[in-house]
Amino acid sequence: MRNAIVVEDIEGMRRRQGIHDLELQEQIRALRIRDFVNLTLLTRMGPYAGETLLVRITRIQDSRFCGALAVKPTYSSLSKLRLGSPLRFTASHIHSVARR
Numbered sequence: 001m002r003n004a005i006v007v008e009d010i011e012g013m014r015r016r017q018g019i020h021d022l023e024l025q026e027q028i029r030a031l032r033i034r035d036f037v038n039l040t041l042l043t044r045m046g047p048y049a050g051e052t053l054l055v056r057i058t059r060i061q062d063s064r065f066c067g068a069l070a071v072k073p074t075y076s077s078l079s080k081l082r083l084g085s086p087l088r089f090t091a092s093h094i095h096s097v098a099r100r
Contacts, residue, residue: 011092036098
C-alpha cells in the first residue's frame with residue numbers, strides 16, 4: 001500500500017465546527033507569490049500521521065496554488081518529502097498565513 005500524502009481540508013473542518021474565519025479568508029485573498037502559508041500534510045498511516053508545515057507559494061491561479069516545502073518534515077511518515085518538494089493545494093487547504 002502506498003503511503004499517500006494528502007493536504008488536509010482545513011476550511012471543511014472549520015465549517016463542520018461552525019467556524020467562519022473571515023480574517024483568514026481576507027489574508028488568503030491577499031496572498032502573493034513568495035508568501036508563506038502553513039499546510040497540514042497527512043498520511044494514511046496510523047490514527048493521525050501528519051504535520052503542519054511551512055510552504056512558500058510559487059504560483060497562484062484563482063484559488064489554486066503551487067508551492068515548495070520551506071521546512072523539512074519531522075514525522076517519519078512524511079520522510080519522502082524534502083525541502084523544496086512541490087505541493088499543489090487550494091485556498092481551503094490553508095491552515096494559516098505566515099507573518100510577513
